[in-house]
Amino acid sequence: MHTDARKLPNNTVIEGDICIIGAGPSGISIALEWANTPYKIVLLEGGGFDYDDQIQDLYAGKTTGQKYYPLKSARLHYFGGTSNHWAGFCSNFDPIDFEKRDWVPHSGWPIKKEDLDPFYAKAHKYLELGPYDYNAANYEKLDPSLKPLLPDDTVVWNKVWKFSPPTRFGIKYRPDIVNSKNIHLYTYANVVDITANENVSAINEVTVKNFAGKTHTVKAKHFVLCCCTVQNARLLLASNKQAKNGLGNDHDNVGRYFMEHLEIKSAELYLPKVDPMKLYGFSFGVSQMRCELAISKKAQEEHKILNGTASFTPLAVAKVIKPAIQSWNSDDPRKAIDSFLGSLGAAFNSVPQSAQGTNAYELFTRIEQAPNPNSRVTLDTEKDALGVPRAMLHWELTPLEKRSIRKIYELIGQQVGKSGAGRVRLMEYLQDPNDNSWPSFTGGGWHHMGTTRMGEDPKSSVVDPNCTVHGISNLHIGGASNYVTAAAPNPTLTVVAISLRLSDHLKQIVKA
Ligand SMILES: Cc1cc2nc3c(=O)[nH]c(=O)nc-3n(C[C@H](O)[C@H](O)[C@H](O)COP(=O)(O)OP(=O)(O)OC[C@H]3O[C@@H](n4cnc5c(N)ncnc54)[C@H](O)[C@@H]3O)c2cc1C
Structure with missing residues (x-):
């Protein structure tokens, strides 16, 4: 009714x-x-x-x-x-x-x-x-062209993502x-x-x-x-x-x-030869699953880091994508999403399809932020048109997030290097272990x-x-x-x- x-x-x-x-x-x-x-x-x-x-x-x-x-x-x-x-x-x-x-x-x-x-x-x-199945091996069995990047998953494993139509x-x-x-x-x-x-x-x-x-x-x-x-x-x-x-x-x-979730570009991956990385790819409206690289429980415990994952974007495309924190720049959600999707689409269109099956990828992080009592919602003195005080948001990160992202890519880099799968280069902002600042492209996932x-x-x-x-x-x-x-x-x-x-x-x- x-x-x-x-x-x-x-x-x-x-x-x-x-x-x-x-x-x-x-x-x-x-x-x-x-x-x-x-x-x-x-x-x-x-x-x-x-x-x-x-x-x-x-x-x-x-x-x-x-x-x-x-x-x-x-x-x-x-x-x-x-x-x-x-x-x-x-x-x-x-x-x-x-x-x-x-x-x-x-x-x-x-x-x-x-x-x-x-x-x-x-x-x-x-x-x-679809089915509640988050075991990457089951998808690899169904489609042998879905190949993991690394030979074993003791430190870095393949975490499954599933895609809603979106509903x-x-x-x-x-x-x-x-x-x-x-x-x-x-x-x-x-x-x-x-x-x-x-x-x-x-x-x-x-x-x-x-x-x-x-x-x-x-x-x-x-x-x-x-x-x-x-x-x-x-x-x-x-x-x-x-x-x-x-x-x-x-x-x-x-x-x-x-x-x-802190969402931020973090590293580059270079493979010895061209590989479409099908297990990790995503196509809007087409893909039903993909994997992101994740850090094992044991490695999180050993290095005392937060849980986070890395996804892959062809580097040529990633280099021209405008960070979401810059493209989502309007108070009007309709304009904000148009600007964000427009910049994503333009980036993919600017690189020929043939150059997107590549040997160079950008690694993009999605990581939890540590619960922080100072990161908070409070009430403003200003009220909305129905008389309710407006919300104010103070978003605050801690050094643990920065240290965790750095360590995640050191671990991925070590595993990729050790296995001969390729090599990983951390981005400039992660190079100095004493630097806890955040670059201008730091964003969230809404x-x-x-x-x-x-x-x-x-x-x-x-x-x-x-x-x-x-x-x-x-x-x-x-x-x-x-x-x-x-x-x-x-x-x-x-x-x-x-x-x-x-x-x-x-x-x-x-x-x-
Ligand atoms: C651009 C974008 C992309 C996203 N992509 C993803 C994604 O890929 N995966 C993912 O997991 N999540 C994603 N999210 C987040 C996702 O949208 C939210 O997690 C989800 O909508 C939360 O559901 P909810 O019902 O808790 O809140 P909402 O969807 O925000 O619904 C809250 C409802 O409450 C109503 N309401 C609010 N105040 C009042 C009031 N005072 N009185 C009566 N009604 C009220 C609102 O009108 C609204 O209908 C994305 C968000 C954005 C903005």
């Missing part, structure tokens, strides 16, 4: 069993898990079915620290959320990503990889990723949502406040506003916040009528530990994580292992704001897996 909240009489009170706030991959996948059940699911989406600049402007905010994309264009504020722009790159976390690593401050999830595996498998269906949640799942009898989607229903009871142990209702000047109230037994990392933190911090520091923020953790981190201890986390806000029994959070560490893979597969796990937990408590 669908209702445009602008058309409801002012001050309508909407009631349901579960109220999901935000209709991106996280919110939509949770809602669909409840289709055809006796429960009334209220799905609140701030935008409509299409881009609307007035709504999008609610995302605008300042950034400080490490240069970042404009906040207004780094996420999409309408039905389907940022899946309207995502590229579909997916991989799962490694077991080590969940572990407490003594060299990675604030690492250690309260759940293990096995806890997420069944939900990863289920998430594959939502993301149209646009707002298009693919709109019929299922609007035709459902028990899912009630409200568009133009921007949540501006979450109201708790007097002792802040439960949520009573949320307030919804829109640009038609209407204000409505939504009451439910459970509330699930799925507005993505920056907005989840913003809403909790701004909902400060009953708890002066914001909801779930008694210990000043909400908004902290914001993480991105992957927003952290800010409501998961943990057993309310003093150092915001949600418990079931994604319920500590101390607020009916407020739950879906998506990447729950991440304790970021791992190397792009986040959406884990976003959906973690959201499905939350949905399962809700089923147990709602049906009990």
